[in-house]
Amino acid sequence: MKIIAKTRAVLISTRAETVVEVTVAFLVMSLVMVLFAQGMRYAQTAENYAVGKTNDCDKAMLKLQNVVAGKDGTGVTDKDVTDEDMLKLDGKDDLLKLKRYAVTLPSGGDTNTFYYFVFDANLG
Numbered sequence: 354m355k356i357i358a359k360t361r362a363v364l365i366s367t368r369a370e371t372v373v374e375v376t377v378a379f380l381v382m383s384l385v386m387v388l389f390a391q392g393m394r395y396a397q398t399a400e401n402y403a404v405g406k407t408n409d410c411d412k413a414m415l416k417l418q419n420v421v422a423g424k425d426g427t428g429v430t431d432k433d434v435t436d437e438d439m440l441k442l443d444g445k446d447d448l449l450k451l452k453r454y455a456v457t458l459p460s461g462g463d464t465n466t467f468y469y470f471v472f473d474a475n476l477g
Contacts, residue, residue: 405460413456413467420454421471428457450474 420429431454454469 409458409460409465410467413458413465414469416456416458417454417469417471430455430457 416425416427416429419425420431431452450473452471452473454471456467456469458465458467
């Protein structure tokens with residue numbers, strides 16, 4: 354009986370939300386939705402940028418592998434790294450030779466340069 358009485362009291366009540374309360378609730382909900390949409394846009398932009406950089410890095414690595422394999426060397430420069438650039442290799446610098454490769458790729462309207470340090474056998 355108590356449940357029926359409470360339900361009946363709620364149904365008979367004439368209390369309702371005012372226009373001001375509904376407007377404030379709508380404005381708060383709109384603000385939250387705008388912030389959420391902006392966050393999603395920012396996340397999508399960051400993801401696109403990261404994917405683009407990853408793809409450019411992969412292309413640069415493939416170019417470097419072609420150079421090391423003796424194939425096409427377009428857009429890749431190499432330079433011996435001196436002792437001033439890097440610390441010595443703890444007495445093993447007579448066995449290994451460190452080379453720095455710069456791989457340049459055009460991407461969109463920009464040019465990206467990726468630097469790789471490769472240890473080669475010192476044969477001579």
